[in-house]
Amino acid sequence: MNKPLPTILKAGMLAGTLDILAAFLHFFLATGKNPLFIFRYIASALLGPMAFSGGPEMYVAGLLLHYLVAFAFTLFFFWLYPRLNILRRNPVATGIFYGLFIWVVMNLIVVPLSRIGTFPNKVSGMLINAAILILAIGIPLAFIARRHYRSKTIQVL
Numbered sequence: 001m002n003k004p005l006p007t008i009l010k011a012g013m014l015a016g017t018l019d020i021l022a023a024f025l026h027f028f029l030a031t032g033k034n035p036l037f038i039f040r041y042i043a044s045a046l047l048g049p050m051a052f053s054g055g056p057e058m059y060v061a062g063l064l065l066h067y068l069v070a071f072a073f074t075l076f077f078f079w080l081y082p083r084l085n086i087l088r089r090n091p092v093a094t095g096i097f098y099g100l101f102i103w104v105v106m107n108l109i110v111v112p113l114s115r116i117g118t119f120p121n122k123v124s125g126m127l128i129n130a131a132i133l134i135l136a137i138g139i140p141l142a143f144i145a146r147r148h149y150r151s152k153t154i155q156v157l
Contacts (some may be wrong), residue, residue, distance in 0.1 A: 099138025
């Protein structure tokens, strides 16, 4: 069986890239402002308000933190996939479920525990953010894992 690590790395990079591009597009369309601000917002999770007044290093910190989170959710999905048969039944349903799971973890646990402290609480914003996570991370990961594990004996990581 092929080792999952190269697939996990590619899937994490794809998921992180799709997610941030969707977030950039949504932010720009909603505000008309430079979407790179999102990297400062992400950096503020660890650095607090200084992320908004710092220099270019704050963009880099946000970018790195964003991909760290994307890879963590990708790794967790690939760890979970061979352990739960239900995840292999329908990749679209699995992707929807996993995208919603990510939304719950990020918005109800991670963000409140971070230096950001709260998450956007407008229903429209919550729905858009959940849709981004479903379409950019959940569904792609479900199809990538399905392809990776198809015709292979499922082995746990």
